[in-house]
Amino acid sequence: MNDFQPYSYTDSVTADRPWLASLVGVQDTNSITLDLTKFTQGTHYAVSANPVLQGRNVMKSGIPLGKVTASGLYAPYSGPRSEVQTVTVTGSPTGGTYTLTWSGQTTAAIPYNATAAQVKTALEGLSNIDVGDVAVSGGPHPGTAIVVTFGGQYLGDDQPAMTATASLTGGSTPGVSIATTTAGGGASASDGTEVLAGFLVSDISFNPGSTKAAGALLWHGEIYAEDCPIPFDPTDVASTEPGVSFHYRTR
Structure with missing residues (x-):
């Protein structure tokens, strides 16, 4: 679906990922670069309380993402406007x-x-x-x-x-x-992020003031949409990137 190389892990794929419904397709991930200027503290990331990370910010796993057309970087999926x-x-x-x-x-x-x-x-x-x-x-x-x-x-x-x-x-x-x-409904953006590209598969940490960070994009699998770290309604997804495929389950 794109020219990024596969991303591999060493940790448990289910650790701290309540939004991940199953391991089906969990290896269908690509390495990506996030545009950190598009993310909001408190909504998408928080300052780590772990002294080992020495005040670094931690991006939450499970954030739905879209790809910014102009830059090729990834940002929060915008989806339809909320009322x-x-x-x-x-x-x-x-x-x-x-x-x-x-x-x-x-x-x-x-x-x-x-x-x-x-x-x-x-x-x-x-x-x-x-x-x-x-x-x-x-x-x-x-x-x-x-x-x-x-x-x-x-x-x-x-x-x-x-x-x-x-x-x-x-x-x-x-x-x-x-x-x-x-007014609710209709695309809330026109920069490419209105198209669902996948989900951030793992927490990532980055230095305050950074503008970019590497991550992993899950583009195929099963998701508990209600457990994503920010509101996400799969019935409102109007379009997805080519090759992207998800099944949404409820508990």
Whole structure:
């Protein structure tokens, strides 16, 4: 499928790889070069706590990858866009609550000065939103908007807009507005990473400030998609590199 040479290991192929469903095809790997500038600390890698690594960063195995067309380097698979909706409290209220309604379900009352964590808890209390289906950031209200990003079972899909019902007090004509800042679905990139090339088969360590690192690409095998270190929904994969083939299993 490409002109990289096979990558070999000396460690156990199942060690620290909960996303790897079986050993079938595990030797179908290629050595690749990662563009580290495309990866995000905390999402894709973390600073190692192992004193032997002396503060080096460690990239997580199981990250889905795409190939950047212009450079030939590998970066996180972009996949379809996730739906992002923003909740803004207007009018500077000093008290009261509001609720959010999504897909026919309505949350419990949310305080006028709610934090992102409180909005997340309220949304995950709905019967049609499981824990992990939304990531919530920003806030607290009323001074700062709260951003809701759909993931989990709704990753990469267009979603209906939330609506709000407010019972706010104080301020000047207080209210709650909802805006869809990113519609779900459709390719989120056009640089080549919207095409799935495979998965990073092993943790790799690299020095902070490095821009490139060598790794191994698994392009054939069986995967537990729900155990990948970042959200990944195989039903949203629109295209793959030639020769790439995966079976996705559930536990």
